[in-house]
Amino acid sequence: MNQSGTNPYTKTEAETDVLTAEAPSWQLVVWNDDVNTFDWVIETLMEVCGHTYEQAEQCSLFIHFKGKYAVKEGMYEDLEPMCTAILDRGISATIEELVA
Template sequence: MKEATTPSKWQDTDEVDVLDGGHQLIVWNDEVNTFEFVIETLMDVCGHSPEQAEQCTILIHFKGKCSVKNGSYDELKPLCDAITDRGIGATVEELV
């Protein structure tokens, strides 16, 4: 029989590990860039599969934005810069 996980075992997690992934890369909708260009950008910059990039692009179009990747600020900032360098709106925000 497996031992049940108790809350006290979860307290061993370093707080730094939790905070390190506490940001999200948001891509914003615009009326300029094509679906194909945004999909290509997400695959090139974020390493998304074609399906994942297409799903994110649909969400960006219909919802106005989409969180395309989570991680630390230091990890996401260069990705954000690469996306904005291509003329697509993107920001790094803290997870709430």
């Protein structure tokens, strides 16, 4: 038993500092073209980004009708190899900073 009269489980202000700085967020953008088929884009998004068939299909429709679509958000270091893999498959992609 603690005889000093203080609760040993009470945290002091110094021990409960909250991390307030947020890491920058990025988005992986895939661009429409007149070369790649829906099936190829869907297959690529499933294999490279880990999308389900339904997610990849929705993304491909947005890409087709809007001209581009952010298919994934995250840290730059995580998106860069995905972007490279998409580019290696002949599909246009970029990484852009997510604007708040």
